[in-house]
Amino acid sequence: MDTVKVRVGDSVFETNKSVLLRECEYFRALYRSGMVECHQEEIHVRNLKAQGFVIMLAVGRGERPILNGEEILEAIECAAFFQSEPLARHLQDLLNSDNCLLMYQASATYGLLGLHEKSAQFIRNMYRDLQEDLKKLPQELIEHVESLDPSAFVAVGSHSTCTVDELPLAATRTVCYLDEDDEEWKVLTALPMEASTSLAGLTVLDNQLYVVGGVHGVDKRPVDASFCYEVVTNTWSLLPGPRQPRYNFTLIGLEDCLYAIGGESGRTTMSSVEIYNVPTKKWSFAASLPRPVAGVACTKAMSRVFVCLWKPMETNEIYEYIPKQDAWVLVSTLLKHQSYGHCMVAHRDNLYVIRNGPQDDFLRCLIDCYNITTGQWTSMPGHYGNSKGALFTAVVTGDSVFTLNRTMTLEYTIAGNMWKPRKEMKGFPRNGSVWTFLLRIPKERKEGIAS
Numbered sequence: 001m002d003t004v005k006v007r008v009g010d011s012v013f014e015t016n017k018s019v020l021l022r023e024c025e026y027f028r029a030l031y032r033s034g035m036v037e038c039h040q041e042e043i044h045v046r047n048l049k050a051q052g053f054v055i056m057l058a059v060g061r062g063e064r065p066i067l068n069g070e071e072i073l074e075a076i077e078c079a080a081f082f083q084s085e086p087l088a089r090h091l092q093d094l095l096n097s098d099n100c101l102l103m104y105q106a107s108a109t110y111g112l113l114g115l116h117e118k119s120a121q122f123i124r125n126m127y128r129d130l131q132e133d134l135k136k137l138p139q140e141l142i143e144h145v146e147s148l149d150p151s152a153f154v155a156v157g158s159h160s161t162c163t164v165d166e167l168p169l170a171a172t173r174t175v176c177y178l179d180e181d182d183e184e185w186k187v188l189t190a191l192p193m194e195a196s197t198s199l200a201g202l203t204v205l206d207n208q209l210y211v212v213g214g215v216h217g218v219d220k221r222p223v224d225a226s227f228c229y230e231v232v233t234n235t236w237s238l239l240p241g242p243r244q245p246r247y248n249f250t251l252i253g254l255e256d257c258l259y260a261i262g263g264e265s266g267r268t269t270m271s272s273v274e275i276y277n278v279p280t281k282k283w284s285f286a287a288s289l290p291r292p293v294a295g296v297a298c299t300k301a302m303s304r305v306f307v308c309l310w311k312p313m314e315t316n317e318i319y320e321y322i323p324k325q326d327a328w329v330l331v332s333t334l335l336k337h338q339s340y341g342h343c344m345v346a347h348r349d350n351l352y353v354i355r356n357g358p359q360d361d362f363l364r365c366l367i368d369c370y371n372i373t374t375g376q377w378t379s380m381p382g383h384y385g386n387s388k389g390a391l392f393t394a395v396v397t398g399d400s401v402f403t404l405n406r407t408m409t410l411e412y413t414i415a416g417n418m419w420k421p422r423k424e425m426k427g428f429p430r431n432g433s434v435w436t437f438l439l440r441i442p443k444e445r446k447e448g449i450a451s
Contacts, residue, residue: 005042011050012042015057023060025083045081052078056087064090064302066349066373072099073106080110092118093302096348097126097399101133108141121440124148126398151438152177153395153402153409154188154209156202157430161216161223162193172430175209175229177441178402178409183425186449188441189229192236196223201251201260202435205278207231209439210239210258212276215247222247222265231439242274243283248294254305259286259321261307262293269294273321287326290319297353301346301372306331308341308353316341316353318370332370334377339366343392345401347414349373354391357383365391367419380417393436404428404436 004017020027030043045053052074058065067075072091079087092115095103104119106112123130123145134142156175176185191197196214200223203210209229215222222245228237242260249263249270258276260283262269269292276283289296290309297308305321307328316334321327334341334353342365343354349372357364364383370376384391388405395402401412401419407427412419428434 006053007042007044008048008050008053011053013050013053013057019057019060023056023082023084023086025085026081048078048081049074052076056082056084059084059087059090064093064373067094069099069102072102076103076106076110076112076115079115080107080112088112088114089303091115095119095122097129100126101130101137104145105137105141120145121148121151122398125151129398149440149442151397152441153180153397153404153436154178154439155185155393155404155428155430155434155436156191156197157428157434158198158432159191159196160198160214161196162191176428177439178425179446180425185426185428186446188231188439188445188449189234189236192227194223194225195227195236197435199247199264201249201258201263202437203251203253203258204437204439205253205256205258207440209437210251210253212239212251212258212260213241213245213247213249213263220247220264220267231445232442234445239276240281240283242276243285244270244272244274246270246272250296250298250307252298252300252305254300254303259305261298262289262296264294268292286321287328289328290317290330297341297344299344299346299351301351302349304372306344306346306351306372308344310340313338316355318351318353331372332375332377334368334370336366336368343394345394345396347396347399347401352380352394354384354394362386362389369417378417380419384419389433393434395436395438397438402436404434406430 002017003014006013055075056078075091100119100122103115107116107119154177159173173191174187175189177188179186195211198214200214201212212226213223224241226239226241228239246263246265250261252259256278260274271289271292273286273288274283275286293309299306307319309317314335314337318331319328320331322329339355341353341355345352351370353368354365356362357366363386365386367380367384369378390403390405393403399414403410405427406429409425409427411423413422
C-alpha cells in the first residue's frame with residue numbers, strides 16, 4: 001500500500017509512504033519494527049500540531065517555504081519528533097538575524113542538535129548586534145554562544161608557486177586574517193611552496209580552506225596540485241587536482257562537495273564542471289554550463305548553487321545547479337545594457353549581482369538584487385564605490401558585507417534595499433588580485449599567533 005493516512009491533532013493527511021520513509025527516521029523505524037500501527041489504515045500521532053507536519057510535507061515535495069515565528073516553532077517540534085533531517089536542514093537555511101535567537105532556544109528545548117549549533121554559531125558571528133537580546137536567554141545558552149569562535153575575515157593575495165631559493169623573497173605568500181579589535185591584519189599561515197593562488201580556485205567548506213589548481217608563471221602552465229588547510233591544527237594536506245587541468249575557474253563548496261566551474265585550459269575557455277567529493281577524495285564530471293565561461297560570478301544561497309552568465313551585450317542570466325537532476329536550470333534573466341555581473345553574493349534568500357557601472361565604469365558599480373523565493377528583481381539605488389576592485393571581494397557574514405582593497409577594509413550593513421557603510425578598517429597591502437573568505441580561528445591559535 002503506497003498511500004498512508006496520518007492523523008496529526010485534528011487533521012488527517014493522505015500522503016505517500018515512500019515520502020514518509022525518505023523524510024523521517026521516525027517512520028523508517030516504525031515500519032522496520034513491524035508494530036501494529038504499520039498495518040492500520042490510519043497512523044495517529046498525538047501531542048503534535050498539524051502545521052509542522054504540513055511544512056514537513058511541503059519540504060518533502062521540494063518546496064522551500066519561508067516561515068514566520070510560530071511556524072518555525074512548530075517546524076522545529078515536528079523535525080525533532082519525526083527526526084526529519086530534510087526539514088532540519090531547511091530550518092538551517094532559514095537562519096537570519098530576525099529568527100536566530102528563537103531557533104537557538106527552541107532547538108535546545110526540542111533537542112534538534114544540528115540547528116542548535118548552527119544557530120549558536122550564527123549568533124556568535126553577529127554577537128555585537130545581538131548581545132543585548134542574547135541576555136534574555138538562559139545563562140547556559142549565553143555561555144555556549146560565548147564559548148564559540150567567531151568567523152574572521154580572511155584574505156590572501158595572488159601568488160604563483162615558489163622554489164626553496166625564492167622562499168626568502170616570498171614573505172607575502174601568507175594567508176592573513178583581520179583582527180577587528182586591533183584593526184590589524186595578522187598572519188594566519190604561509191602557503192605551501194607548491195601552491196598557487198594565481199588564477200586558482202579558492203573556497204572554504206566546513207571551516208577548511210581549499211586551494212585548487214592555478215598557474216605557474218606568465219605562460220600560465222596549470223598547477224596540478226591542490227591543497228586543504230586545516231585551521232585548527234595549522235596544517236596543509238595535498239589533494240588530487242581536477243581531471244581536466246584548469247585555471248581562472250570558480251570554486252565553491254556545498255555539502256561535502258567542491259564545484260570547479262568553467263575556467264580555461266590551454267587558453268581555451270571551457271564550460272565543463274567537475275565535483276570533488278571530500279569524503280571519497282574523488283573528482284567526477286557534472287553537467288556542463290550552457291556556454292564556456294571563465295571566472296564566473298557564483299554564490300550559494302539556502303544550500304543552492306547559483307552562477308551569473310553573460311550574453312553580449314546586455315543579458316545576465318542566473319542559473320542554478322540541481323544536483324538530483326545533474327542539470328543547470330535557468331532561473332531568471334537581467335537585461336542591462338553592456339553590463340556584466342562580475343561578482344555575486346547572497347544574503348538570506350537574496351542574490352546580489354554586482355556589475356560594472358555605465359560605459360564600463362568599474363569604479364562605480366551598480367547592484368541588482370534577485371529574490372529566489374519571490375522571483376523578483378530590484379535595483380539598489382545609487383552607485384557603489386569600487387576603488388581597485390573592492391566590491392569584487394565582497395563576503396557576507398550575518399547582516400554585514402566585508403570588502404577590501406590595498407587602502408581600506410569597508411564593512412557595509414545590509415539594511416532594506418541598501419548597503420550602508422558601517423565601519424572602515426585597515427586595507428590589505430598586497431598587489432594584484434585578492435581572495436577573501438571567512439574562517440573560524442580558535443582562540444588558542446590567535447593567542448599563539450599574537451605571541
